[in-house]
Amino acid sequence: MIILSGILVMVIGLMLRFNALLVVIAAGFVTGLSAGLSINEIVGAIGGRLS
Numbered sequence: 001m002i003i004l005s006g007i008l009v010m011v012i013g014l015m016l017r018f019n020a021l022l023v024v025i026a027a028g029f030v031t032g033l034s035a036g037l038s039i040n041e042i043v044g045a046i047g048g049r050l051s
Contacts, residue, residue, distance in 0.1 A: 006031030 006027040013023030025046060032042035 002034045003031060005034050 009027040009030045010023060013026065014020065028046055029042055032045070033039075037045075
């Protein structure tokens with residue numbers, strides 16, 4: 001259930017009208033951390049998808 005915290009970050013960030021790309025990346029970090037991934041694994045996964 002805690003893995004769904006990324007969705008909460010998405011909803012709140014978009015409701016507050018923050019930059020959509022930053023909200024998505026922040027939600028990815030929150031989801032990755034709650035799933036037990038390290039910072040290096042999260043950055044690697046995001047970097048691999050953006051390149």
